[in-house]
Amino acid sequence: MHIKSHFTFSKEQRNGIFLLLILIIIFQCVYFFVVPIVIGISSDDTPVNKEALLEFTKEIDSLRLVQLEESKPKIYPFNPNYMTDFKGATLGMTNEEIDRLSAFREQNKWVNTTRQFQEVTKVSDSLLNAISPYFKLPEWITNPDRASRNYPVDNFSEKASRRGGNNYNKTFTYAQKQDLNTATAQQLQKINGVGKVFSDRIVKYRNKFEGGFIADVQLLDVYGLTPEVVEKITNQFTVKTPKAIQKININTATIDDLVTIPLIDYDLAHNIVEQRQLRAGYNSINELTKVKGFPVNKLQIIELYLHTEKEN
Incomplete structure (x- = not known):
């Protein structure tokens, strides 16, 4: 008995199947080998306006420089003979250097040159170079010939007083304040x-x-x-009658202790304690400036309430 197979194909059908297999293989090769290469070439050849990119980069850099300059504390010209304790501290002078200048002035002596300022105060060369460009000494010192033509040296204080009032550049002693x-x-x-x-x-x-x-x-x-x-x-x-306070030890203070200090909230107190644990204690109050979120410009106020003393 002869059974007819259902899988017999004619010559045309076999040719069609063979052609389909070839097309499938070709498309697979194109998909795996040709397409990635084309995509890579097209992405690498994306045109870039280098001049525009360079100009944009320069503009960003200039904005950053402007921001840095604006963040720096501004110093205005001043006469070092009338420097207050507050002014000296903001310039970076130590208490000893400020006291030397005050003692010198109390003898009714005057600082006439930048070199003399350093001799009196003993400030470092680096600090002197930073602040001396802002020194504004009287004209009868910096330009005596011109000053003598305008008015005698002996009358300088009187003329300055008439220009600026009785308190013109006057330095008050602690008792006078x-x-x-x-x-x-x-x-x-x-x-x-x-x-x-x-x-x-x-x-x-x-x-x-x-x-x-x-x-x-x-x-x-x-x-x-x-x-x-x-x-x-x-x-x-x-302040002649300061409020009496009991300073808090920064190395033993709890979060609840720290939040009682002005300018310190719960988040900042938490960061201070966390940083203290990482550092195994603070060696100085200045180390608080490394704490995340610490208001660096308020350090002088916050340190009024703190002291450092490590546990044994």
Whole structure:
């Protein structure tokens, strides 16, 4: 008995199947070998405007430089003979260097040159080079010939006083200064740059603390006051009756202890404690500037409430 196979194909059918297999193989080769090469070439040959890219990069760099310059503290020309303690501290001078200058001036002596300033204060060469370009010495010192034609040296102080008032560049001693903790808003308004708004704001901020200010530097936390205006205030006012506080040991303080300090919230307190554990304790208050989120520009205020003492 002859059984007919269902899988027999004619010659045309066999040729068609063979052609289909060839086409499948060709398409597979194209997919795996040709397409990746084409895509790679097209991506590598994407046109780039190098001039526009270079210009954009330069613009970004210039903006960064502008931002860096603006973040630097500004220094205005000043006469070193009338430098206040606050001014010296902001310039980076130590207390000893400031005291040497004050002692020199108390003898009714004057700093006449940059070299003499260094001889009196003993500041380092690097600090002197940084601040001396801003020294503004009287014209009768820097240009005596021109000054002598305009007015005698003996009358310089009198003429300067007429130009700027009785307190023109006058340095007040500690005894002459008024207590910042008892000063009224009206008394503060006598300072150039301190009007009714700022004077009221200073008094209101001071009264937030029981006992008033601890130190002059807290003026920097009064909204709107610039370092220049603060310097003018501290030339005539200073904290003579500081609020008594018990400083907190930064190496043993808990998060609850730290949040009682002005300018420290819970997140910052947590970061301080976490960093303390990583460091195995702080060696100095300045190390707090490495803590994430720490307000570096408020360090002088925060350190009024802290001290460092490692546990044995």
